[in-house]
Amino acid sequence: MSTDLPRNWCDMTIGEVFTVTLGQSPPSSTYNSHGEGLPFFQGKAEFGDVYPVARKWCGSPKKIAQKGDVLLTVRAPVGPTNIAPTKCCIGRGLASIRPVDGIDTKFILYFFRSVERYLAKSGTGTTFNAITGDKLKGLPIPIPPLPEQYRIVAKIEELFTKLDAGVDALKQVQAQLKRYRQSVLKAAVEGKLTAEWREQHHLDELEPADKLLDRIQSERKAKLGEKYKEPAPINTTNLPYLPKGWVWTNVDSAFDITLGQSPPSSTYNKNGEGLPFFQGKAEFGNIYPTKNKWCNSPKKIAQKGSILISVRAPVGPTNIAPDTCCIGRGLAAIKGLGGVHTKFILYTFRAFEHKFSSKGTGTTFKAITGDQLKKVIIPFPPLIEQNNIVMQIEQILSNIEGAETVLEPELKRAHSLRQSILKHAFEGKLVPQDPNDEPASVLLERIKEEKAKPNKSKQLEII
Numbered sequence: 001m002s003t004d005l006p007r008n009w010c011d012m013t014i015g016e017v018f019t020v021t022l023g024q025s026p027p028s029s030t031y032n033s034h035g036e037g038l039p040f041f042q043g044k045a046e047f048g049d050v051y052p053v054a055r056k057w058c059g060s061p062k063k064i065a066q067k068g069d070v071l072l073t074v075r076a077p078v079g080p081t082n083i084a085p086t087k088c089c090i091g092r093g094l095a096s097i098r099p100v101d102g103i104d105t106k107f108i109l110y111f112f113r114s115v116e117r118y119l120a121k122s123g124t125g126t127t128f129n130a131i132t133g134d135k136l137k138g139l140p141i142p143i144p145p146l147p148e149q150y151r152i153v154a155k156i157e158e159l160f161t162k163l164d165a166g167v168d169a170l171k172q173v174q175a176q177l178k179r180y181r182q183s184v185l186k187a188a189v190e191g192k193l194t195a196e197w198r199e200q201h202h203l204d205e206l207e208p209a210d211k212l213l214d215r216i217q218s219e220r221k222a223k224l225g226e227k228y229k230e231p232a233p234i235n236t237t238n239l240p241y242l243p244k245g246w247v248w249t250n251v252d253s254a255f256d257i258t259l260g261q262s263p264p265s266s267t268y269n270k271n272g273e274g275l276p277f278f279q280g281k282a283e284f285g286n287i288y289p290t291k292n293k294w295c296n297s298p299k300k301i302a303q304k305g306s307i308l309i310s311v312r313a314p315v316g317p318t319n320i321a322p323d324t325c326c327i328g329r330g331l332a333a334i335k336g337l338g339g340v341h342t343k344f345i346l347y348t349f350r351a352f353e354h355k356f357s358s359k360g361t362g363t364t365f366k367a368i369t370g371d372q373l374k375k376v377i378i379p380f381p382p383l384i385e386q387n388n389i390v391m392q393i394e395q396i397l398s399n400i401e402g403a404e405t406v407l408e409p410e411l412k413r414a415h416s417l418r419q420s421i422l423k424h425a426f427e428g429k430l431v432p433q434d435p436n437d438e439p440a441s442v443l444l445e446r447i448k449e450e451k452a453k454p455n456k457s458k459q460l461e462i463i
Contacts, residue, residue: 005142005427008145008435009143009145010439010441011143012140012444013137013140013141016448017143018097020098021096021098023042023074023091023092024062026062026089030059031057031058037057037061037089039056040088041054041065042093042094043073044073044080050109051083052082062089063089063090063096065084065090065094065098066084066098067085068083068099069083069084069098070105070108071084071094072119074092074131074133075128075130076130077123077129078119078131079115081116083106095136097112100447100450101446101447101450103146104149106157107149107150110425114425143440144433145443146437146440147434148437151431152430155431156430163414166414170407174404174407177404177407184393185347188347188389188392189351189352189378191381193392194389194392197388198243206245207384208245208247208382209246209247209381212382212383213249213254213380216340220256234250236377243381245382246379247380248377250377251373251378252375254337254340254380255334255345256334256337257334258333260300260311260327260328260331261299261300261329263328269295270292275298275325276291277295278321278328279328279330280310281314287320300326301325302326302335303335304322304324304325305321306320306335306342307333307342307345307349308332309333310331312366312368314360314366315356316349316353316357316360317353318349332370334349339383340383340386341383341387344389352376356373359372
């Protein structure tokens with residue numbers, strides 16, 4: 001906080017200028033969720049952009065905040081703020097800061113948002129971060145003349161409105177890119193992405209997909225011998241039309257499937273001994289999962305280049321195995337045969353993620369069985385066209401990712417600009433000073449006089 005303040009400003013502390021009330025949680029037996037008593041706020045979990053959302057009420061509050069008080073989280077985490085929308089009960093995760101003598105609530109709110117990082121660093125504690133009442137009340141705050149406070153708030157809100165509009169526009173573009181990404185995958189598996197390519201090639205020269213499936217079954221039969229089972233036929237009666245040379249098939253007919261099985265936890269390690277061990281979506285990246293565990297005694301193994309699909313909590317997300325690895329029961333490994341491109345499987349599964357997800361069942365969490373996974377029906381083009389599909393998808397996705405890499409820094413820049421606006425505001429650099437404004441020192445003398453009055457002592461007690 002700057003000590004080089006404009007003329008007519010004063011540097012005071014929160015405790016000298018405002019009424020601070022530290023929250024205290026009432027007995028849990030006094031809570032209810034049907035609106036009896038005062039709204040009860042406990043911390044950041046209930047906060048919105050400006051006002052908290054009431055989920056609990058209390059009939060026997062210990063500590064009360066008045067409508068218009070700034071609510072500050074003082075533990076786990078320290079620093080976030082909202083404004084009390086009405087008289088309310090506050091638990092010990094919050095403190096209320098009450099404006100006095102005409103000081104605008106928004107002026108206090110924006111000040112605390114300008115120093116939120118500083119407050120977070122001021123917190124102490126081993127179990128969770130917290131800030132004491134004394135430290136809060138001793139926090140310095142620059143106080144401008146009252147009319148200038150109003151001008152500062154108005155200017156902050158004017159600039160924030162423009163900034164919010166820009167951020168909303170960036171987020172809309174992000175959402176459009178996400179939809180476009182999915183529409184590209186949809187067009188790919190419908191054959192629309194390669195329609196022009198097909199016109200330029202003689203389809204009679206291509207091995208049709210049904211012949212490719214026959215080759216896959218021949219490979220599988222040679223590998224399994226007497227254990228080989230013919231895949232069950234599928235009913236294509238109500239399925240959409242596919243381009244010439246394509247066929248509908250199911251996962252079981254086109255790929256080898258390995259269902260994961262978790263080894264004993266005693267066989268896990270984090271020092272790289274054994275095979276990388278993947279358990280589910282939590283380890284997934286954009287294409288490849290992150291290695292953070294290894295296993296010396298794997299139960300089920302996925303080969304390098306296999307598609308890893310999450311089969312429980314949630315069902316459907318996919319990655320590619322970066323190496324031969326151990327897979328737990330949250331995953332299945334899908335391996336292409338007959339030269340099928342790994343990325344073709346990945347993008348096809350991503351296009352049909354909703355279909356895999358819809359097969360999930362369970363009350364505690366959704367999961368898909370091996371039999372359900374095998375029966376999921378997908379479109380299957382000729383091998384050369386599969387390779388062309390992958391190439392076209394990746395060209396388009398590369399452009400999308402390029403646009404996204406531009407958007408992300410702009411969103412971060414908007415956040416930095418917001419903090420810069422607040423910093424300038426409380427250094428006296430956001431709006432011009434008016435020499436005709438009543439000095440802040442006069443305002444603060446009035447506040448001190450009000451605090452000193454006996455009949456106000458209880459009302460303005462700093463707890």
